[in-house]
Structure formats: C-alpha cells, structure tokens
Amino acid sequence: MYKLFFRLVFKRMDPERAHEAAFRWIRLAARVPVLRTYVAAALAPRHEELRTEALGLRMHGPFGLAAGFDKNAVAIDGMAMLGFDHIEIGTVTGEPQPGNPRKRLFRLVADRALINRMGFNNEGSAAVAARLAARNPVFRTTVGVNIGKTKVVPEAEAAADYVKSTERLAAHADYLVVNVSSPNTPGLRNLQATESLRPLLTAVREAADRTVTARRVPLLVKIAPDLADEDVDAVADLAVELGLDGIIATNTTIAREGLGLTSGPELVGETGGLSGAPLKARSLEVLSRLYARVGDRITLVGVGGVENAEDAWQRILAGATLVQGYSAFIYEGPFYARAIHKGLAARLAASPYATLAEAVGAETRKKAAQ
Numbered sequence: 001m002y003k004l005f006f007r008l009v010f011k012r013m014d015p016e017r018a019h020e021a022a023f024r025w026i027r028l029a030a031r032v033p034v035l036r037t038y039v040a041a042a043l044a045p046r047h048e049e050l051r052t053e054a055l056g057l058r059m060h061g062p063f064g065l066a067a068g069f070d071k072n073a074v075a076i077d078g079m080a081m082l083g084f085d086h087i088e089i090g091t092v093t094g095e096p097q098p099g100n101p102r103k104r105l106f107r108l109v110a111d112r113a114l115i116n117r118m119g120f121n122n123e124g125s126a127a128v129a130a131r132l133a134a135r136n137p138v139f140r141t142t143v144g145v146n147i148g149k150t151k152v153v154p155e156a157e158a159a160a161d162y163v164k165s166t167e168r169l170a171a172h173a174d175y176l177v178v179n180v181s182s183p184n185t186p187g188l189r190n191l192q193a194t195e196s197l198r199p200l201l202t203a204v205r206e207a208a209d210r211t212v213t214a215r216r217v218p219l220l221v222k223i224a225p226d227l228a229d230e231d232v233d234a235v236a237d238l239a240v241e242l243g244l245d246g247i248i249a250t251n252t253t254i255a256r257e258g259l260g261l262t263s264g265p266e267l268v269g270e271t272g273g274l275s276g277a278p279l280k281a282r283s284l285e286v287l288s289r290l291y292a293r294v295g296d297r298i299t300l301v302g303v304g305g306v307e308n309a310e311d312a313w314q315r316i317l318a319g320a321t322l323v324q325g326y327s328a329f330i331y332e333g334p335f336y337a338r339a340i341h342k343g344l345a346a347r348l349a350a351s352p353y354a355t356l357a358e359a360v361g362a363e364t365r366k367k368a369a370q
C-alpha cells in the first residue's frame with residue numbers, strides 16, 4: 001500500500017515537501033489518543049528477547065530513528081508510535097539557523113538512496129531545550145540529542161558553541177551525541193581529527209557533568225564513513241581514552257561509489273551527503289573495524305543503509321548494540337521499524353545466541369579468531 005502511495009504521490013512531490021507532509025500526518029496521528037494507541041500497539045517492539053540495555057538505559061528493542069528526521073524534537077511520540085524505540089533528535093546547533101537554500105534534498109529512487117545538503121536547518125538549542133522541557137511524553141522512549149556547530153561560528157570557537165548547546169540540552173537528553181561528521185557544514189569534519197576532537201569532547205563532557213549532576217549523561221560521537229581506516233582507529237582509541245560511552249557509525253558519505261546508473265548523472269552529481277543502500281557496505285566496514293578495536297568497552301551504534309532486518313542483524317553481529325535508520329524509512333514506509341524488530345526476533349531465535357547481547361560482535365570476534 002505504502003509503496004503504491006509512494007509511487008503515486010510522494011515520488012511526484014518535491015522530497016522536502018513530501019517529508020514535511022508525512023511529518024505533519026505523523027504528528028497529527030500521535031495527537032489522537034485512540035489512533036496512537038492502536039498504531040503503537042501494532043508497531044511497537046514487544047518481543048521480550050529484544051529488550052536491550054545500552055548506555056545504562058533500558059530499551060524495548062535495539063532499533064531507532066537516526067538524527068536528521070526530527071531536527072527540532074517536534075515528533076518524538078509520533079516516531080515512537082511507529083515503532084522506533086529510540087529517537088535521536090537534531091542535529092541541534094547553538095544558534096537557530098535556516099540551513100542551505102532549497103532545493104537541498106534529492107531522492108535517488110532506483111538506488112534506494114538520498115542526497116542531502118540540508119545544512120543543519122534547526123530552531124537552535126534554546127528553542128529545542130524549551131520544547132523538550134515542556135514535553136509531556138505519551139510513550140516511554142529513549143531520546144538522544146544530537147548537537148552540531150552553528151554555521152557562522154568559526155571552527156576555532158566550535159567548542160564554545162557545542163558547550164552552549166550541551167548546557168541547554170543535556171538535562172533533557174537520555175544520551176548526547178557530538179556530531180562532527182556532517183558534510184554540509186564547512187569545516188565540521190575537520191573536528192574529527194584527534195587534536196581537535198580531544199578538547200571538544202572533553203569540554204562537552206565537562207559541560208554535561210556541570211549541568212546535570214543527578215546522573216551521568218552518556219556521551220557519544222558520530223563519525224563519517226569517509227574517514228581513512230587509520231583515522232577510524234584513532235577516533236576509537238580516543239573514545240576509549242576519554243571514557244566516551246559510544247560511537248555512532250556512520251553519517252552520510254561524500255563518496256559516490258555504489259550508485260547504479262539508474263538515478264541519472266544530474267542527481268548523482270548533486271553536492272551533499274549520500275545515504276541509503278549505497279552506504280551500506282562502508283558503514284558496516286567502519287563498524288566492524290571499530291568493534292575489532294574497542295570490543296565491548298564502548299557502545300557502538302550502527303547506521304547507514306540499514307534497509308531491513310537482515311541488515312540490522314548484520315550490524316549487531318558486526319558489533320552494534322543499537323542500530324538506526326533514516327533513508328530506508330522514506331522508501332519502506334510506516335512498517336519499517338516494526339519489520340526490523342520482528343525480523344530481528346526471528347533471526348535471534350534461529351541463531352545459536354541466547355540473547356541479543358551475546359550476538360553483538362559475534363561475527364567480528366569470529367573473524368579475529370581465524
């Protein structure tokens with residue numbers, strides 16, 4: 001049904017307009033108590049065996065919504081209603097900003113991919129913090145808050161901008177993510193270099209601890225798939241050294257490998273970050289590399305081209321405790337998260353592992369032992 005609807009309606013609309021329309025419907029549905037209860041009962045993860053403990057948090061299942069879909073924290077209950085068990089809001093920047101001029105989101109349908117150069121369009125950390133503070137949650141869900149640099153802030157002052165967002169948002173975050181990997185803010189990805197990343201993560205950690213004293217807010221960093229392997233290792237080592245809680249691998253790519261010819265050269269040539277199916281192989285590779293380096297010392301979150309339950313299962317076997325998706329949701333529709341949780345439960349039952357936690361990293365450990 002959704003695929004037919006996508007072909008007849010969404011595919012003919014401008015991608016960002018289609019996103020806004022779908023988003024409005026989700027928010028509306030979540031405001032109608034009977035409807036949201038009915039939809040959530042049908043779509044929420046309810047498999048006992050998928051219960052996940054990660055980052056010191058208890059979750060119903062390992063699969064969640066990646067950052068960028070709900071940038072301003074306006075649809076947390078709506079997305080939870082659709083079966084995403086954790087919702088990562090943002091990227092939120094220190095100051096509000098409009099992002100890049102439209103058109104800035106492109107669908108490569110034949111490649112099951114997207115290219116975006118949104119440029120962190122968001123209402124800024126003060127407005128988003130106020131919204132989170134006023135929120136009256138309907139569903140018990142994990143809320144991650146992903147923060148990034150305001151475009152006009154010079155690279156040298158980046159840490160202060162992240163610290164400002166941290167001070168405003170940490171109290172409302174089940175976990176906090178330092179995003180240094182979007183290709184759409186000039187210079188942002190330079191912050192992944194350890195000499196920049198060390199002081200940045202240290203400052204954000206201190207700001208979170210200063211602001212929230214009743215608990216330790218888990219802190220993660222989100223990295224790009226375009227890092228060289230040695231740089232992936234360097235971030236992994238730094239994360240261990242700084243006592244970081246997790247690494248999210250990966251953001252979108254500036255590479256254009258893996259694209260079929262079907263989407264047309266004019267789309268493939270658009271500037272921005274590529275996500276979806278063509279990102280699958282590299283994201284998985286980065287994740288396995290991270291797990292081989294850090295093992296169980298740090299929680300890994302696998303994202304990038306996760307289209308179905310098999311992809312999610314492969315991420316878990318590679319080392320991910322949590323898995324996220326964005327682009328495939330556009331193509332698969334409202335049953336996307338449910339299909340993944342259901343398929344994961346089936347795969348776990350058919351596997352030699354008694355629990356999901358046992359399966360985490362099993363494939364990478366096996367390869368290392370060979």
Ligand SMILES: Cc1cc2nc3c(=O)[nH]c(=O)nc-3n(C[C@H](O)[C@H](O)[C@H](O)COP(=O)(O)O)c2cc1C
Nearest residue numbers: 066067068090091116251275276304305325326327
């Ligand atoms: C339109 C769009 C906007 C995004 N915005 C953000 C963002 O603001 N912050 C962020 O960390 N990642 C952002 N991402 C990246 C996703 O969170 C995810 O890492 C990436 O798309 C790979 O996952 P996927 O292949 O399942 O889409 C965005 C992705 C898309 C497609």
